[in-house]
Amino acid sequence: MDARFKSRDIERRSLDVDGLKRSFLEWLVYSVGKDARAATRRDWFHTVALAVRDRVVDRWMDTTRSYYHEDAKRVYYLSLEFLIGRLLTNSLSNLGIVDECRQALDRLGLSMEDVVDAEPDAALGNGGLGRLAACFLDSMASQGLPGYGYGIRYEFGLFEQRFENGWQVEYPEQWLQFGNPWEFARPEVLYPVQFYGRVEEFRDSVGERAYRWVDADRVLAMAYDTPVVGFGGETINTLRLWSARATRDFNFGHFNDGAYMKAVEQKILSENLSRVLYPNDATETGKELRLKQEYFFTSASLQDILRRYLQHHSTFENLPNKAAIQLNDTHPAIGIAELMRLLVDQHALRWDDAWEITRATFAYTNHTLLPEALEAWPVRMIERVLPRHMQIIYEINAKFLNRTKAKAAGDNAKLSRLSLIDERGERRVRMGNLAFLGSHKVNGVSALHTDLMKQTVFADFHEEFPDRINNKTNGITPRRWLKQANPALSELITTRIGEGWISDLSQIAALREKADDVVFREEFRRAKRKNKKRLAAYIARQTGEEVLVDSIFDVQVKRMHEYKRQLLNVLHTIALYNEMRDNPTVSWVPVTKVFAGKAAPSYHMAKLIIKLINDVAKVVNHDPSVHDNLKVVLLPNYNVTAAEIIIPAADLSEQISTAGMEASGTGNMKLALNGALTIGTLDGANVEIREHVGADNIFIFGMTADEVNDLRASGGFNPREVIASNPSLKRALDMISTGAFSPDDRNRYHPIVQALTDGGDHFLVTADFADYCRAQDAAMQLYRDPEEWTRKAILNTANMGWFSSDRTVNEYAGEIWDVHPVKPSHDGEGFR
Ligand code: NBG
Structure with missing residues (x-):
């Protein structure tokens, strides 16, 4: 050679x-x-x-081969989103060669930071749901679990956000423009996916009624594989993303007509399927292309899963013992009808056997209770796009309702709530009901959220299937969110307690006793300060604004949504601004309000809130009478890479959603793990964070989910009264409504003021305002005492061990998937 x-x-x-x-x-x-x-x-x-x-x-090959040889049970995580971010530091870090790489680059006269910064951020997701999927991939690989991610290789990820005149403007995010060195194209892994056409009935070989889907359009799904490097480099799993390719089966009739170009154009159009990620977070728009995306990746993934299963098996009864399929929200829920179709139509199984296998294979995670996010596809659309699936859904529904009817004894209201078809108005398929019925386990993502699932959207199903709903509180990977993002703190932690925490975050509890150690506190503060300097430099680069490193970094980073209540934070900002102006001789604790987050392009209210934050920033930041004690910055284009800079630098973490509306939150976990104190409502995982870090080490305020529910039910809430009785709230709102922040367009914020007043303040911003201000004051007072603040910050870091996604994934593995770690055999020494 x-x-x-x-x-x-x-x-x-x-x-x-x-x-x-x-x-x-x-x-x-x-x-x-x-x-x-x-x-x-x-x-x-x-x-x-x-x-x-x-x-x-x-x-990677060793890992895959070991799974194959052991015929291990695999878990397949089907998700329309994987928000993985950059992979270079992640791979180096999990391989344990960050320093070696830095030195090698150094010898070539290159800086590691420059090289790392040249990587585009893979933004194949909107927010928490997509990032959770990415954390799970890391946790599965790091624990040797045979887990595959299946999704779409979007050519355009989540849009790039810029501010023009303070308004959000969206630009295409072309992360693949210069190629993607991490992926392996697999042109041989290709599956046909059909749309439209019609269903033909016929008699099979034994004279039974059978169905085939004919005259359909076809697209091909082509695989791209990205290795998922587990911590320590032992296990390398696979993220398989599908890209749409036109088929080559041209209709020759067209050629004779001289319509060759038309035929080719049609083909090219079919590749639009994997072109772009829908930029909606927790809202559905019901577009046909979105339904096609959902079916496209789900069908390709199921075909691939069955192919892998059939390598070792010739019948299907063992499928549930060899494959666990997790539905990340209802986006892949059409997979339930698709697996039924594959088993019944293509592999000739009996319906009841196929249904049993399907139900035992699938499990479903619900990520929100917001009604506008619950997918419900018009029956007419599914009939047209996926005609055979519509029949199958009807059949599943009929069998279920017939069985239930006997028990429900004339409770027609209940039956119509349980139905897969919503008959009110235009008939629609309730994808949540389909996912529930077709799964053996259904889980929520925090204790509170799971309870609310049982009481609200799935109350009737819970009554029918009391063992099906279970809770799996979300988690985050400590590799990316502490080790990588916060080298200053993670090195300090490792010098004190060793590096076991990286793969077993519960060990971080050993830091608890260090909270009383004055030297450790000093070092902890130094690490935070280093991160704050890094963020201050980033803020200056991004916005031109200079902020005080010694001010409280009060951080709210997440998608812009009314239920997340950035407005509550803005109102407090204005109230604080007024107080500072009114009392110039008081020695104020300097505050830097840091916001970041994208708004869905069609969500006008969220975009108006962005403009308001930018307008308030303009006024506050240039008012000499506050002596730089208050700064407001809204950082553009929040993504995983920005989060890695912002989160380690935060002092205060804003988790202030209306109670009952945030299913879990995961940013709340990242911030607390990095030593920020939370100011938050008793919503989502905040409830459990309080239990773990201790009520003394978190600022809780506002109404509880029950109180919110009661208040809304009573119909008696009047924001006008609340506003009238709170002068500082009234003054802040008056300033917004009279144009103090928008002298160029005094009516600009009319819709916001309207929503908070005559609109009834659905998100109860005004109701929680006073208590929020009280909690903010308490935080500011505490910040005057750096020793006490640091003590609590350390206790936050030390008590967040349970929120590792390793723990979450282990719970799924044990209680839902029944999958077990496989130790890959690497025959040969060292890395091969
Ligand atoms: C989001 C919730 C968050 C939760 C993530 C991950 C959707 C539909 N839901 O609260 O809003 O943390 O899912 O579970 O995006």
């Missing part, structure tokens, strides 16, 4: 500084095709990523 190939072969595996450096140079020339003088930062990023990828391939 050519000596050069042989040397590359060895180089590929080496993890020391020299080996890395040599392989960077080799890759730069032979794969990126540049020499060192001409290489840009992006070229270096591609070079380093390809060299790192080399070092995982052997282990």
Whole structure:
């Protein structure tokens, strides 16, 4: 063999500084095709990523082979979103070669930060739901669980947000523009997916009624695989994303008509399916293309899962023992009808057997109770796009309602609530009901949310199937959200308690006793200050605003949504601004209000709130009478990469949703783990965070979910009265409504003021305002005492161990999936 190939072969595996450096140079020339003088930062990023990828391939194949040889039960996480962010530092860190890579780059005269910053942020998700999927991938791989992610390889991720004149403007996010070094295209892994057409009835070989779906349009789903590197590099799992490809089966009739171009155009259009991620967070728009995306990736994934299963089995009764399919929200719920179709129509199973297998294979996670987010596709649309599935859904429904009718004894209202079809107005398929019925387990994402599921949307189903609903409180991966994002704090932690916490976050509890250690507190503060300086520099770069590193960094980062109540925070900001102006001689604790988050492009109110924050910032930041004691910044284009800079620098974490409306939250966990104190309502996982960090170490305010429910039910809430009795609230609202922040358009904020007053203040911003201000004051008072503040901050970090996604994933594995770790056999020494 050519000596050069042989040397590359060895180089590929080496993890020391020299080996890395040599392989960077080799890759730069032979794969990126540049020499060192001409290489840009992006070229270096591609070079380093390809060299790192080399070092995982052997282990990846070992992992896959081990699963195959053991015929291990796999879990398949079906999700329309995977918000993975950048992968370079993540891969290096999980392989344990961050320092080696830094030194190798150093020897080449390059800075690691520059190379890392050249990687685009893979934003294949909107918010918490997509990021949760990414954290689960990390946790499954890090614990050796045979887990696959299945989703869509969107060409355009979540839009890039810019502010123009203070307004949000959306730009396409072209993360694939310069290629993606992490993925492996698999042109041979290709499945047909059908749409439209009609259903034909016929008699099968034994004379039974059977159905086939004919005259349909076809698209091909092509696989792209990304290795998911587990911590320690032992297990490398797979994220398989589907891309739409046109089929080549042209209708030759067109050619004879001379309509060749038309036929080709039609084909090209079918590739639009995987073009763009829908930018809605927790709201559905009911667009046909979205339904097609859901079916496209679900069908391809199921075909792939069955193919893998059939490598070892010739009948289907063992499917539930070999495959667990988790539905991340209802987006892939059509998979229940699709698996029935595959089993009954294509593999000729009896309906009842197929149904039993289906139900035992699927499980469903609900992520929101907001009515506008519960998917309900018009029957007419499903009939047209997926005619056979509509029949199957009807059949599932009929069998279920018939069985239930006997018990329900004439309770027709209940039967119509249980039905898969919503008959009120235009008939629609309730995807949540389908997901519930077709799954053996259904879970919520925090204790409160799961309770509310039982009491509200799934109350009737819970009565029918009392063992089906269970809770799996969300978690976050400590690898990305502490080790990588916060090197200052994680190094400090490791020097004190060792590095066991990285793979077993419960060990971080050993920090509890350090809260009383004055030296440790000093070091903890130093780490926070370092992160705050880093954020201050980022703020200056992004907004031109200078902020005081010693001010409270009061942070609200999340999607813009009325229920998340950025408005409550803005009103407090204005009230504080007024107080500071009124009392210039008081020595104020300086405050920096940091906001970041995108609004769905069609959500006008959320976009108006963005404009308001920018307008308030303009006034406050340039008013000399507050002496720089108050700054407001809204950082553009919040994404995973921005979160990694903002979160470690936060002092105060805003988790202020209307109680009962945030299913869990996961940003709340990231911030508390990084030593921010939470100011929040008793909503979602905040309830459990309070239990873990202790009521003394969190600022809880506002109404509870029960109180919210009662108040809304009573119909007696009058925001006008509340406003009239609270002068500081009234003054803040008056300023907004009279144009104090919008002198160029005094009526600009009329819709906001309207919603908070005559509109009835659905999100109870005014109702919680006074108590929120009380909690804010308490936080500011505490901040005057750095020792006490730091003590509580340390206790937050130390008590957040339970919120690791390793714990969450283990609960799923044990209580829903019944999957177990597989130790890959790496025959050979070291990394192969
Ligand atoms: C979101 C909830 C969050 C939750 C994440 C992850 C949707 C539909 N739901 O509260 O709003 O943390 O899911 O579970 O995006």
